[in-house]
Amino acid sequence: GAGVSQSPSNKVTEKGKDVELRCDPISGHTALYWYRQSLGQGLEFLIYFQGNSAPDKSGLPSDRFSAERTGGSVSTLTIQRTQQEDSAVYLCASSTQRGGSPLHFGNGTRLTVT
Amino acid sequence: DQQVKQNSPSLSVQEGRISILNCDYTNSMFDYFLWYKKYPAEGPTFLISISSIKDKNEDGRFTVFLNKSAKHLSLHIVPSQPGDSAVYFCAAPVLSGTYKYIFGTGTRLKVLA
Numbered sequence: 001g002a003g004v005s006q007s008p009s010n011k012v013t014e015k016g017k018d019v020e021l022r023c024d025p026i027s028g029h030t031a032l033y034w035y036r037q038s039l040g041q042g043l044e045f046l047i048y049f050q051g052n053s054a055p056d057k058s059g060l061p062s063d064r065f066s067a068e069r070t071g072g073s074v075s076t077l078t079i080q081r082t083q084q085e086d087s088a089v090y091l092c093a094s095s096t097q098r099g100g101s102p103l104h105f106g107n108g109t110r111l112t113v114t
Numbered sequence: 115d116q117q118v119k120q121n122s123p124s125l126s127v128q129e130g131r132i133s134i135l136n137c138d139y140t141n142s143m144f145d146y147f148l149w150y151k152k153y154p155a156e157g158p159t160f161l162i163s164i165s166s167i168k169d170k171n172e173d174g175r176f177t178v179f180l181n182k183s184a185k186h187l188s189l190h191i192v193p194s195q196p197g198d199s200a201v202y203f204c205a206a207p208v209l210s211g212t213y214k215y216i217f218g219t220g221t222r223l224k225v226l227a
């Protein structure tokens with residue numbers, strides 16, 4: 001079956017512009033996560049959605065970052081007024097959310113802020 | 115506060131030999147650990163996991179060992195193959211209202227032909 005799909009795969013933007021990154025999770029997966037990987041770093045948790053519950057936004061680095069998940073499926077991560085330090089690979093993952101069930105990742109969006 | 119640590123950023127191993135990737139953790143409440151493999155320009159893929167009630171889990175060439183007293187786990191790959199060259203991440207889910215997965219910084223494995 002289809003895996004997690006992310007678009008675009010690459011995005012180059014100018015400092016100060018807004019960007020939107022999209023994630024289509026695996027059908028039936030109730031949990032959706034956003035992570036980012038900066039150069040030479042591990043995977044940094046950003047935000048988590050589970051069903052209709054309030055999202056866990058504890059990993060968002062600033063109020064320039066926001067995310068939505070519409071209809072319990074597709075998610076959009078928005079970064080406003082991008083800065084150069086926002087350059088990273090943004091990874092989306094979904095899971096069934098049974099305790100400890102593994103995350104299934106998309107291939108990521110590589111964001112470059114010039 | 116890095117709860118999951120991978121202290122070796124890179125490792126080179128000859129084809130056919132054993133690769134040992136290490137991971138240390140600080141949170142004794144972790145009850146499950148996972149290993150992921152990541153190729154360039156791809157997302158991480160799940161490799162193998164272990165519950166804290168076990169000390170070993172094996173799947174083909176991959177075995178994960180857990181030493182709870184030392185808060186240490188390791189991934190063994192035997193025999194190593196060139197296709198195993200990738201970045202390996204260990205991870206643990208933290209139940210803090212939600213299941214938040216904490217990842218290490220990764221170890222880049224290079225298997226030399």
